[in-house]
Amino acid sequence: MFRTIRGDITKVTDVDAIVNAANTSLLGGGGVDGAIHRAAGPKLLEECRTLHGCETGKAKITGAYELPCSYVIHTPGPIWQGGHKKERELLASCYQSCLELAVQHGARRIAFPSISTGVYHFPVEEAAGIAVRTAKRFVQEHPGELELIxxxxxxxxxxxxYEKALQG
Structure with a gap:
């Protein structure tokens, strides 16, 4: 049901949807976002242009185009500002929104990157705990709807x- 793997999210072949740690424009960027846009091809950007961005903590879904899955779920994570600007709540909302969209679109297997821990500087230990707690709570509240996170x-x-957070 839950696992971690070391690798490149654009090459994962065992899921229906991958999550893009996007910026609010949804028009591509650096890190995971840029890698997903490059791997998916230009049609992803075309579809993202029709979405008119996305608020931090929310999510939007597109096709995956040249990626080996059906969907890309885009979520802008919070930029860490010391923890006093609702960053933790916004990060939990990213995971919750992505999981809800996955279920709504029939995706039963989903892969996440570590949202907000790159250039947005969210502390990795805190981010992993929030990610795992949110995913576990979602599975308890939606039994049988997801096979793999x-x-x-x-x-x-x-x-x-993340391995430690899953064990804890």
Missing amino acids: EWVLFDDHTWKV
Whole structure:
């Protein structure tokens, strides 16, 4: 049901949807966002232009185009500002919104990156705890609707932190 893997989210083949840690424009950027846009091809950007952006903590869904899954769920995570600007609540809302969209569209297997822990500087340990708690609560509240929630993590440190959060 839950697992972590070290790797490139654009190459994951065992899920129906991958999550893009997007910016609010949804028009591509750096890190995971840029990698997803490059791997999906230009039609992803075309569809994203029709969505008119997305608020932090919310999510929107598109086709996956040249990616090996059916959907990309885009969610702008919060920029860490010391923890006093509702960053934790907004990050939990990112995960909740993505999981809700996945279920609404019949996606039973979903892969997440570590949302907001790159250039947005959210502390990885806190982010992993929020991600895991939110996902576990969602599964309890929606039994049988999801088969797999996995985190695809780019570096060893982040992978170890998420592994520990899943065990805890």
